Amino acid sequence: KIAEGCDRPCAFCSIPSFRGGLRSRSIDSLEREALGLALRGARELVLVAQDTTAYGSDLPDRASLATLLDRLARVEGPRWRRVLYAFPSAVDEALIERIAGGAACRYLDMPIQHVSDSVLRSMRRGMSGRLVRETVGRLLERVPGIALRTSVLVGYPGESDRDFEELRRFVGEGAFRHLGVFRFSPQEGTPAADLPDAVPDEVVLGRQQELLDLQEETVRARNASWxxxxxxxxxxxxxxxxxxxxxxxxxxxxxxxxxxxxxxxxxxxxxxxxxxxxxxxxxxxxxxxxxx
Ligand code: SF4
CATH class of the missing domain: 2.40.50.140 (Nucleic acid-binding proteins)
Incomplete structure (x- = not known):
């Protein structure tokens, strides 16, 4: 775990309220941990945090996820360094270069939550659907063979048929090798818990199932091609x-x-x-x- 806590304002999420703001571990301590794991035979390092892409922004030495990956790549033994929980708007050139160059494996877990502008705005994600699409497109183009994992949230208050259709079409493009589909459930004390326009349960369930069925087709096509x-x-x-x-x-x-x-x-x-x-x-x- 490379950091604890999160500074993002996502309206549906209660994690910052009980985990607090971002506190990154130092690169030295993470390198020491990696060396210890390597000595015990680890072949893979999985980097996690609430938001791995924010790593280092609170440290005095301007560390970043990219510089951390460079340091960990020097540790002999583990061949795969895997990044989970990347925030789409923070996936920058430096990180993409590390993935393309082998400092991180060709995999990225990047929860997008949605692609509709109005839903993203209400979620306070601080990014547009276009930015999400461009980031996904850049990763696929720059890192041939990359496996992307994402998670999306359906039934967010005010999610219209048109909003969902946008998400459905995007998921149907098959960019994600792995997909988690979660149903909105209000978390006490979060801004989203007070939003009007709840989506009826049966509609939310139907939307979740629709995306899971679509993803099954993507998985089937991938399996056939492999x-x-x-x-x-x-x-x-x-x-x-x-x-x-x-x-x-x-x-x-x-x-x-x-x-x-x-x-x-x-x-x-x-x-x-x-x-x-x-x-x-x-x-x-x-x-x-x-x-x-
Ligand atoms: S959803 Fe993730 S990035 Fe957003 S506030 Fe929660 S932990 Fe932070």
């Missing part, structure tokens, strides 16, 4: 079903997994595997013949 390909995976462990691994585009315990035949590798091994098929978020693969 079958037959040779990819690199990191082994997590073994159970009665076989050896479990993940691609660079899957965060541990959040995203998809790759199932290999029993005994394919030990935890921490990077393997080249050939994808034979898929079901939902799970790919089925076999170790690739050497040279593949």
């Amino acid at each position: 079958t037959g390909r040779t990819i690199e995976v990191l082994v997590d462990g073994e159970d009665g079903e076989g050896t479990w691994a993940r691609t660079e585009g899957d965060a541990p315990e959040i995203d998809g997994a790759v199932l290999l035949p029993p005994g394919s590798g030990a935890p921490g091994d990077f393997l080249r595997v050939r994808v034979a098929g898929a079901a939902g978020a799970t790919l089925f693969a076999e170790p690739a013949p050497s040279g593949a």
Whole structure:
């Protein structure tokens, strides 16, 4: 955890009220922790905070997420450094360069919440739908193969059919490999809790289901396009079903997994595997013949 607390004013969120404002850990202490994890065999570092992209803005040495990634990239052992909880308007060139250049893996969790201007304004997100789209477009263009995870909030007070349609169309473009769809629920003491124009429960449920169905189509298309390909995976462990691994585009315990035949590798091994098929978020693969 690279920082605690958040300074953003998102109208639906109560986290700043109980976690307080942003307090970043120093780069030195994070580097020491990474060294300790590396000594214990860690092959992947997952960077989390309420807002990872705000990292360092409260520190005297003008540290940033990009400079932190540079330092962590010098720690031998972990090959993947994964960034979760990025704030879209704070995803800057420096971060994109780090992802494109390998200091961070080709993955970004960036909750967008919505793309309708009026909903974003009411949410006090401080950005337009256009900025969200441009940021997503830039990431996809600059980092070929990047896996984007996002979460969206449906049924925010005042979310009209047209607002939802904008979001539905954007999700349907298939930019996100992983998607969380949450239903608005008022948090006591937040500005959004006092907003009028609540969206009826059955409408909210319908919108959530519609987006989940759309995303299923995206996942199905991705699975079909991966079958037959040779990819690199990191082994997590073994159970009665076989050896479990993940691609660079899957965060541990959040995203998809790759199932290999029993005994394919030990935890921490990077393997080249050939994808034979898929079901939902799970790919089925076999170790690739050497040279593949
Ligand atoms: S939603 Fe995230 S960025 Fe916004 S206030 Fe809450 S923790 Fe901060």
